Amino acid sequence: MIDLYYWPTPNGWKISIMLEECGIPYNVISVHIGKGEQFEPEFLAISPNNRMPAIVDHDAPGGPLSIFESGAILTYLAEKTGRFMPSELHQRYEVLQWLFWQMAGLGPMAGQLSHFRNYAPEKIDYALARYADEYNRLLGVMEQRLQDRDYLAGDYSIADIASWPWVRPYERFGQSLENFPRLEQWFRQIGDRPAVVRGMEIGKGWWESGKQDEETMRNLFGQTASRIQEMAEQRATGK
Numbered sequence: 001m002i003d004l005y006y007w008p009t010p011n012g013w014k015i016s017i018m019l020e021e022c023g024i025p026y027n028v029i030s031v032h033i034g035k036g037e038q039f040e041p042e043f044l045a046i047s048p049n050n051r052m053p054a055i056v057d058h059d060a061p062g063g064p065l066s067i068f069e070s071g072a073i074l075t076y077l078a079e080k081t082g083r084f085m086p087s088e089l090h091q092r093y094e095v096l097q098w099l100f101w102q103m104a105g106l107g108p109m110a111g112q113l114s115h116f117r118n119y120a121p122e123k124i125d126y127a128l129a130r131y132a133d134e135y136n137r138l139l140g141v142m143e144q145r146l147q148d149r150d151y152l153a154g155d156y157s158i159a160d161i162a163s164w165p166w167v168r169p170y171e172r173f174g175q176s177l178e179n180f181p182r183l184e185q186w187f188r189q190i191g192d193r194p195a196v197v198r199g200m201e202i203g204k205g206w207w208e209s210g211k212q213d214e215e216t217m218r219n220l221f222g223q224t225a226s227r228i229q230e231m232a233e234q235r236a237t238g239k
């Protein structure tokens with residue numbers, strides 16, 4: 001059985017979608033990031049960067065295996081199941097380069113855009129424009145890539161599974177798909193997949209207290225190394 005440490009956000013959805021696509025049984029363990037559960041010593045032992053998602057595969061060859069970082073988890077699940085990433089060298093790197101593109105570009109840029117647009121206490125025009133432009137540019141890269149193909153890298157793959165959840169909130173990011181017809185087609189086609197629909201259902205409604213109460217804002221933003229050090233000390237002393 002696989003334990004999925006999860007909260008319903010774009011990075012979490014990547015893995016609930018992948019597990020649904022692969023049809024392997026999994027057990028969802030909620031990590032309420034608004035309440036600070038990502039700083040709990042038990043979770044940090046699995047995911048030292050205090051971010052979800054993470055998994056523990058209790059049936060991994062050689063013993064239980066824990067993995068954090070959604071790109072690493074997707075790669076592991078693709079290798080474990082032999083699905084959504086081809087084994088042929090050239091095709092495999094086609095997928096991996098778009099997966100890394102998502103991990104290093106689309107995800108972080110969208111995350112910063114969302115921060116400055118939806119959470120920052122003051123609106124900073126320069127930051128807003130910087131990340132809106134960058135997100136828009138990345139949507140444009142996808143649009144060009146999809147001109148002569150249906151998916152980012154050959155068949156439907158972990159590159160699409162990683163990217164789709166970060167396109168999904170485009171309206172919340174103040175963007176439109178109007179000028180990106182191929183991307184819009186890709187977006188709708190993937191959104192209609194039954195496994196994607198099921199994956200998106202996991203944890204629906206968990207943000208019951210809203211995303212912007214004081215406790216959530218404190219736990220998600222403005223954390224520094226001292227919180228990590230404090231948690232490490234707690235872990236060491238068992239207090």
Ligand SMILES: N[C@@H](CCC(=O)N[C@@H](CS)C(=O)NCC(=O)O)C(=O)O
Binds near residue numbers: 010053069071
């Ligand atoms: N690069 C990481 C990013 C994960 C990430 O940023 N997760 C966010 C939610 S989308 C989180 O756990 N935030 C908790 C926090 O900021 O303390 C991945 O792809 O797994």
